[in-house]
Amino acid sequence: MFRRVGLHPGPDLSEHAAAVLADVDPSKARQLLDRLADAHLVEPVGAGRYRLHDLLRAYAADQARRQDSPAIRDVAVLSLLTWYAHTAHICHARAFPGFYRLALRIESPARPQSITSRPQALDWLENEEASLIAAVNLSDQKRLHQHVIHLAESARFLTWLGAWDRQLAAFEMGVSASRRCGDRVAEAWLQTLHGEALRYRRCDDALAALTQACAIARELGDHFLLAAALNALGLVFHEQKRFEEAMRHFLQALPLSHGIDSGRQEAVLEYNLSRACTALGRHREAVDHAERSVTLRRRSGDTVGEIATLCELARAWQGQRNHPKTIALCRDAIALSPRIRSLGSILADLFDTLAVSLHHTGETSEAVSRWREALAIYEDCGRPGRATQVRERLDQVTSA
Numbered sequence: 001m002f003r004r005v006g007l008h009p010g011p012d013l014s015e016h017a018a019a020v021l022a023d024v025d026p027s028k029a030r031q032l033l034d035r036l037a038d039a040h041l042v043e044p045v046g047a048g049r050y051r052l053h054d055l056l057r058a059y060a061a062d063q064a065r066r067q068d069s070p071a072i073r074d075v076a077v078l079s080l081l082t083w084y085a086h087t088a089h090i091c092h093a094r095a096f097p098g099f100y101r102l103a104l105r106i107e108s109p110a111r112p113q114s115i116t117s118r119p120q121a122l123d124w125l126e127n128e129e130a131s132l133i134a135a136v137n138l139s140d141q142k143r144l145h146q147h148v149i150h151l152a153e154s155a156r157f158l159t160w161l162g163a164w165d166r167q168l169a170a171f172e173m174g175v176s177a178s179r180r181c182g183d184r185v186a187e188a189w190l191q192t193l194h195g196e197a198l199r200y201r202r203c204d205d206a207l208a209a210l211t212q213a214c215a216i217a218r219e220l221g222d223h224f225l226l227a228a229a230l231n232a233l234g235l236v237f238h239e240q241k242r243f244e245e246a247m248r249h250f251l252q253a254l255p256l257s258h259g260i261d262s263g264r265q266e267a268v269l270e271y272n273l274s275r276a277c278t279a280l281g282r283h284r285e286a287v288d289h290a291e292r293s294v295t296l297r298r299r300s301g302d303t304v305g306e307i308a309t310l311c312e313l314a315r316a317w318q319g320q321r322n323h324p325k326t327i328a329l330c331r332d333a334i335a336l337s338p339r340i341r342s343l344g345s346i347l348a349d350l351f352d353t354l355a356v357s358l359h360h361t362g363e364t365s366e367a368v369s370r371w372r373e374a375l376a377i378y379e380d381c382g383r384p385g386r387a388t389q390v391r392e393r394l395d396q397v398t399s400a
Helices: 015-022 026-038 054-067 070-095 118-127 129-141 145-161 164-181 184-198 203-220 223-239 243-257 264-279 283-300 303-319 323-339 345-360 364-380 384-398
Strands: 012-014 043-046 049-051
Touching (some): 015 026, 015 049, 015 070, 203 223, 303 323, 303 345, 345 384
Antiparallel strands (some): 012 049
């Protein structure tokens, strides 16, 4: 077991990961790891996870090289990477139902882990964050292209953790792997994810990636991929405050999204159209788009999206100075949030929107409290622009 643990690429590992590496049952792996812990060769770090200090890790890896053949080591590592890619795919499906996913093109692991609920899936993704990134890198080094593709796709969950740099690196490796193996569907999809993630920091690079994604989707005749890429292009223009151009792309994508996937892509486009209309001061249209999006989100089981869209609907009413309606919608969305973890900046958007209307109705104390909550989340999620806006609002109110 000690030699196998030395083959793990991440900073720590779970009992199940150790079981996969050593090809034993998880209960047996736990016994062996506990013995290693008693001998101070591994360190328990809670929740069934163990860590090796750097020198012991190097020693374990060296012992594996000395005592195990390259074939044995390769089988163990391939089993681990297959387990990570497969489990990440399953967890993303449990955590974010209704989201589009590439079809799995790797074998099922010999020792699959049972993931049956959203909380369990989110726990796994969060606990394995560092190991998943390490697994993408190792898969890339070993030219396991489909493993890279699936692990990179699963990096979408890093949005909710604010781990932008790690997410971008994973998407970039996924795009490269899809090109190397000639998987055009994966290339278009990962270029879309990559471009969408780039929009907050490198708009020119985002536009280049998404233009390529659109070209591939048109070449394939794939309506979903084209709608997704056009939607992401619209998001880039929205981020640049080019709202008319954003609307044109959302409207171009909308008819392509009818009747495909679970209805979530259509819901996303209606939501983004609402955002663009609000930015342009077309608040009545914004309400119509947001209400259609809420209906579609609920139908597809996308509770995260429902919360975000209720916030956008609240903003549309706020633009019409209907602050009681805005406050009620924000509170409805906040009431849904305990059912969801890892909402990230969505929750901050809610608090900010609620605070604006609370301030307008004279409830300044709660408004300040909500703005402070929003500020903390924006700073934690790596959204400096939004954090600055909220900080300015707080300064204006508290200095008055």
